[in-house]
Amino acid sequence: MSKKLFIETLGCAMNSRDSEHMIAELKEKEGYETTDDFKEADLILINTCSVREKPVQKLFSELGVFYKKKKEGAKIGVCGCTASHLGDEIIKRAPYVSFVLGARNVSKITEVLHKERAVEIDINYDESEFAFKDFRTSPYKGFINISIGCDKTCTFCIVPKTRGEEISIPDALIIQEAQKIVNAGAKEIFLLGQNVNNYGRRFSGEHEKVNFTELLRRLSKIEKLERIRFTSPHPFHMDDEFIEEFASNPKICKSMHMPLQSGSSKVLKDMKRGYTKEWFLNRVAKLRQECPEATISTDIIVAFPGESDEDFAQSVDVVKQVKFDQIFSFKYSPRPETEAEHFTNIVDEEVASDRLSYLQALHNEILDEKNAQQLGKTFKVYFEALNQGGFVAGRSDNNLLIKVKGSDELLGQFREVKITSIGRTILTGEILA
Ligand code: SF4
DSSP, X not given: OOEEEEEEEOSOHHHHHHHHHHHHHHHHXXXXXXXXXXXXXXXXXXXXXXXXXXXXXXXXXXXHHHHHHSOTTOEEXXXXXXXXXXXXXXXXXXXXXXXXXXXXXXXXXXXXTXXXXXEEOOTTOOOTTOOOOOOOSOSSEEEEEOEESOOOOOTTOOHHHHHOSOEEOOHHHHHHHHHHHHHTTOOEEEEEOTTGGGTTSOBSSSOOOOOHHHHHHHHHTSTTOXXXXXXXXXXXXXXHHHHHHHHHOTTBOSEEEOOOBOSOHHHHHHTTOSOOHHHHHHHHHHHHHHOTTOEEEEEEEESOTTOOHHHHHHHHHHHXXXXXXXXXEEEOOOOTTSGGGGOOOOOOHHHHHHHHHHHHHHHHHHHHHHHHTTTTOEEEEEEEEEEGGGEEEEEETTOOEEEEXXXXXXXXXXXXXXXXXXXXXXEEEEEOO
């Protein structure tokens, strides 16, 4: 009887890729099969996120539920960013947890499995050249880590404390992984890193200096690879060479995530983001000049300590000027071991909520306006998932989510689609060819 593994993944795409790595190692080396029902699992893993307080709270309530309802003898392991920063405190608060495995120690999963109360959370453990076994959630696209950790010091962010210093993965390993994904029939790869366009600054061993733009060029040479996506680039590293390659390279999907965080240069300074409102808008202008059809998404934090009405108005101004296609917006959440945790000029909670609602309402207005302009347009869609009501969904090159009536025969296929109706998050169309 194969052993059953239940894994829950919280947080970002890098956590999802880490979960795929752990599943691969446990399948290949320990004979586990995955299950969606934690009650029948022999091993329960929760891959955690620490970017805001809420997911941390959620962790302990979930652990309680797992413990009460798990199969006799089943083990529980806590992985990911909260594991890195709480470490053995997790076992103190939940003594039934068998091991704690930090975000940067994924390759040790089969090791800690056989140790009771193991805590492996070295945030600078170097597994950048570890050859993980293969497992992918989707047969149509593959996520690839190109770097781990982050060298920035954004004052609100806990990531450098949970994922450690930035180290790039050798391009040969990345190209090898991309080739495997294409050989398995997928047509799209998704490159992951905290700051992808800072790629190549530091490798584990001796290595030829390859920057992100060059890495994109090398990946584009892979035959049958049709689409390259990536997240997250840092606005500070958006030089002209990068933007021009983005625009001219037919395999690079024309959607760019540009995390703004705040539109106020004063707040950006307090956040230690390394750029100003003017630089950000300059880069957007360059991108739009080189690639008018590109869609732009962003991250915005409202109510960072010291954010005045005027500062917030600067964020609103950038949103009105840029008209983002997607905004991930949040109220500031103080994180342990960050510089901003000790900032005193806290914005009132009610003001924070009002600013967030205002920003989200403004964005929805802009989104409705932009989506309305898509009616009747045609997009080349790559179908990746079945959708309710007999629909199949996929994405355009510039990352619009589009669904058509159809069956699973469309999955993994490209089709020209004409937009026939509009929704805020998904467009509906009919296949032309
Ligand atoms: S760039 Fe800043 S926000 Fe992004 S992961 Fe690094 S420290 Fe965090």
